[in-house]
Amino acid sequence: MSARTVSHLRKGEKGVIKSFTDRAMSLKLLEMGCLPGCEVRLDAVAPFGDPICINVGGSYCLSLRLNEAAVIVLE
Secondary structure, eight states: OOOOBGGGOOTTOEEEEEEESOHHHHHHHHHTTOOTTOEEEEEEEOTTSOSEEEEETTTEEEEEOHHHHTTEEEO
């Protein structure tokens, strides 16, 4: 079974960041505050499904492409 990622969330669903699948992208996400153990919630999805808006730790929102969101593995 494949790991559940942020790209699998539906609007309003939450998850806790566990790890990342891509080293280069993980550095960018870490710099943006997507840290392991941090809760994320999918807040909005663009009309064609890409990009998405996630709330990170209840503090701020990030807009991510689906391929970026697929790098974030959830617990």
